[in-house]
Amino acid sequence: MASSLLLGVRKGAWTEEEDNLLRKCIVKYGEGKWNQVPLRAGLNRCRKSCRLRWLNYLTPNIKRGDFTSDEDDLIIRLHKLLGNRWSLIAGRLPGRTANDVKNHWNTHLQKKLVAQTQGTDKARITTGSTILIKPKPRTFSKTTTFLIENTTLEPNIRTNENSSSPKAIDDSIKWWNNLFETKENGEGTTLSDGLSLGLLEDLCLDQNIWEILSSDQILAQ
DNA sequence: AAATCGCCCAACCGCTGCAAC
DNA sequence: TGTTGCAGCGGTTGGGCGATT
Numbered sequence: 001m002a003s004s005l006l007l008g009v010r011k012g013a014w015t016e017e018e019d020n021l022l023r024k025c026i027v028k029y030g031e032g033k034w035n036q037v038p039l040r041a042g043l044n045r046c047r048k049s050c051r052l053r054w055l056n057y058l059t060p061n062i063k064r065g066d067f068t069s070d071e072d073d074l075i076i077r078l079h080k081l082l083g084n085r086w087s088l089i090a091g092r093l094p095g096r097t098a099n100d101v102k103n104h105w106n107t108h109l110q111k112k113l114v115a116q117t118q119g120t121d122k123a124r125i126t127t128g129s130t131i132l133i134k135p136k137p138r139t140f141s142k143t144t145t146f147l148i149e150n151t152t153l154e155p156n157i158r159t160n161e162n163s164s165s166p167k168a169i170d171d172s173i174k175w176w177n178n179l180f181e182t183k184e185n186g187e188g189t190t191l192s193d194g195l196s197l198g199l200l201e202d203l204c205l206d207q208n209i210w211e212i213l214s215s216d217q218i219l220a221q
Numbered sequence: 222a223a224a225t226c227g228c229c230c231a232a233c234c235g236c237t238g239c240a241a242c
Numbered sequence: 243t244g245t246t247g248c249a250g251c252g253g254t255t256g257g258g259c260g261a262t263t
Contacts, residue, residue, distance in 0.1 A: 011233075013257085035248065051249080052232065087251060102252075103230055226262075233255075242246085
């Protein structure tokens with residue numbers, strides 16, 4: 001912080017020249033090592049600013065323009081499942097950034113939902129409270145029994161040699177297993193924590209969110 | 222034409238988790 | 243085991259810009 005003040009790190013809108021410098025730097029050195037980027041690129045910006053600028057604006061394949069109704073629908077359903085996990089939601093929307101999704105939600109979708117709730121469909125919408133599914137582990141240990149024994153786990157899960165205690169890891173893994181595990185009981189099929197499979201299917205409707213949620217990328221985040 | 226208002230989005234800030242030492 | 247630094251995330255802010263008065 002003090003060094004930033006002393007160096008007079010630039011803030012505010014990025015110029016085209018700065019964008020070009022950052023772009024060249026990433027092309028040359030690749031993403032990552034953000035603390036080195038300002039120096040490498042010759043930019044008088046903090047590493048956070050560089051990272052954000054790249055992720056939200058300069059990354060190739062970023063989709064510009066209005067969100068489609070399909071994208072809106074997917075965001076709404078994922079938000080109902082995941083809550084404000086913008087990076088996870090954005091991960092399911094090719095070309096959209098977490099910031100885009102967050103802004104779009106705050107400026108459009110939230111109002112849309114409020115309007116819907118105040119409409120004739122109010123009773124149906126308000127009968128169920130939001131169920132948030134909060135993914136627990138971000139990393140897994142290579143040495144856990146789960147990874148050793150469960151060879152069918154998707155290959156690109158981030159592994160981590162020195163993660164927390166085996167018990168904590170196992171708890172996290174159980175959490176994921178339970179989430180995707182269905183149970184038969186007298187009242188029908190349910191998911192863990194009393195989450196009804198029927199309700200989840202209702203949330204997903206024609207969008208195959210179930211497949212999306214259980215795919216490797218969401219586990220790898 | 223000028224002033225005001227409201228919306229939208231880019232950028233910043235603060236916090237958390239993880240890894241290295 | 244505690245400390246430090248880095249990366250990433252979500253919440254919030256501020257400025258640009260179009261619409262309205």
